[in-house]
Amino acid sequence: MNSNQKILAGMVAAAAVLPGMPGTAYAAYSADSDTGIQALDYIENNRIEERQRRLTDEQKKLLEDAANMEKHLRQPLAKDKPMPVAFEGEDLTYDQRDGSFIAKGKVDILQMDAHRFQGEEVTGNTERQEIDIPGKAHILQMTPGQMRITLDGYKAHYNYGTKTGTIDNVRGKADAHYITGKRFEFYPDHIVVYDGTQTKCGAKSPDYHLQAKKITMYPNDKIVLEDVSFWLKKVKLYSRKRYVVDISPGSDKAKYPYPRVGYNTDDKLTFSWDLSFPVASNVAVNTNIYVTGADGWRGNYDVTWKNKKMATGVTYGYFEDSDNRWIRKQPAVFWRYGDHIGDSRFTYKLYSEYGRWYGNGIHSNHSYYSATLGYDPIKFSRYTLYLSLGYNITRESYDNSRVAGIKADAVLTKDFDERWAAYAGYHYSRKDAASSLFNFGTDDYRRKLEGGFSYRVDEKNRLAVGTKYDLDHGKWKNIDYYWYHDMHCAESIVRYKSLHNQISIRFQFTPW
Incomplete structure (x- = not known):
């Protein structure tokens, strides 16, 4: 059998800003604002994720061809049988x-x-359901529930019955991550990469990357990197034995292992x-290093135990609010818990903190307790409504x-189209500065x-306006202007606070 004939072998969601908001995939942009404009950042981050997940032409063709194959099956496929396979080439011998x-x-x-x-x-x-490609190989995977894979490599071997295989000297993409490896191993429920690299920078010579002896990717669950080092260009920043990234649906994916630099009128260079x-x-021990040109070292640290619903730990160091005001915890113990109420869409969050606070020349034993009732985001048309109600107690x-x-x-957002988005929110708190x-x-x-x-x-630039209005005294408190600029492998965010004549600039690499 030859000459382009085919063989068919019948053998594949910022609690303070938006109540109840889930984690945002990749969390590429964040404005560091006190006007609630993070609501627009949330919309934009979802748009970024959507653009990253758009299918390429060859991915669309693969899904189309797979659907046509299923459409023309002569008989229904048994659940215990492997997926059918079609072979096509200029010269076929069977x-x-x-x-x-x-x-x-x-x-x-x-x-x-x-x-x-x-x-x-x-x-x-076809009897053993095996494929061998001794030379250069190109592999695509769009299997439901699995990572989207586009790879180029050599010496590919695959068993389409057991869904296991290998390929050497690989370069390509797994979901939104650009990846290389000396060897890939495919299994039904995960992929293993040996001597590999990963980055979200698509440049031929990426500005940053993670390098690991072993990378294990579990679709819709987590990525585990072992003996991993973190690089900026050709400079190794640090190494770790193990680094785990949660990629499960709804998880907080704002993983950012690289430093940021910036400037603002109050703190100067940061x-x-x-x-x-x-x-x-x-x-985990978490170190949040922060150095400012105005005040020097302003970092904080914590030791935290956490699972999906609860976290507790102790923290120490300096903390800054959105108005550039500082306090120091010396130290403080915290606990939080959150979950849905049964199978309903109602959520609850409990939080408590007790510790020694210092600020404005004052030391005090500070305690804080809060309980918050929320509701999952309510979506209608292109609008989304976020609601929460809480009660808190502060003692000094x-x-x-x-x-x-x-x-x-209460916050209402509207995602008009690819270019426009808007938000409006009402907030009340018994606790105020007085x-x-x-x-x-x-x-x-x-x-x-x-x-x-x-x-x-355009694809690289976004402009925004965020405002805050004091209803108690009837006056504007903030009218801020933002410019977000995407530099392919890095981002910059410029904010101008017009009522305070303050400017801030932040530069960061794209979050991993």
Whole structure:
């Protein structure tokens, strides 16, 4: 059998800003704002993820061909049988006695579960369900529930019955990550890469990357890197024995192991670097390095135990709010827990903190307790509504004060189209600056409105406006202007606070 004939072998979701908001995939942009404009960042980050997940032409063709194959099956496929496979090439030889075949010249092998293998010469056996590509190989995977894979390598071997295989000297892409490796191993529920690299920078010579002896990727679950080092260009920043990234649906994917630099009117030149080091099961030491030109070292640290719903730990160091006000915890113990109420869409969050606070020349034993009831985002048309209601208590030993009361938040966003988005929010808090010993993380009023919009100029530039209005005194508190600029492998965010004549600039590499 030859001359372009085919063989068919029948053998594949910022709690304070947006109540109840889930984690955002990749979290590429964040404005560091006190106007609630993070609501627009959330929309933009979802757009970025959507653009990253758009299918290429060859991925669309693979899904189309797999669907056509299923459409033309002569009989329904049994669940205990492997997915059908079609072979196409300029010269095909098939031995019906033992199932062996040889295909040469632009060979294309399609498995109905949306796998595609291409090469100039392929051998294999339909009885053993094996494929061998000794030379250069191109592999596509669009199997539902698996990572989207586009790879180029050599010496590919694959068993389409057991869904296991290998390929050497590989370069390509797994979901949104550009990846290389000396050897890939495929298994039904995961992929293993040896002596590999990963980055989200698509440049031929990436500005940053992670390099690991072993990378194990579990689709829709996690990526585990062993003996991993973190690089900026050709400079190794540091190494770790193990680094785990949670990629499960709804998880907080804002993993950022690289430093940031910036400038603002109050702090001057700034340098920040958030690092996490696991020390035991579910326990990590987190160092949040922050150095400013105005005040010098302003970092903080914590040791935290956490799982999906609960976290507890101890923290020490300097903390800054959105109005550039500082306090120091010396130290503080915290606990938080959050979950849905049964199978409903209602959520609850509990939080408590007790510790020694220092600020404005005052030391005080500070305690804080809060309970918040929320509801999953309510979507209708292109609108999304976020609601939450809470009660909190703050006590201070310095003046024996106690401040208690409700806190309510309602935010409405609208994603008009690819270019335009807007938000409006109402916020109430019994706690304000006048009733607080430490004027930290509080406003000078109890009721406020926030609102703004953003406009995407082109693929690399976005402009936005964020505002905050004091309802207690009837005046504007903030009218801020933003420019977001995507530099392919890095990002810059410029903010101008017009009512305070303050400017800030932040530069960061694309979050991993």
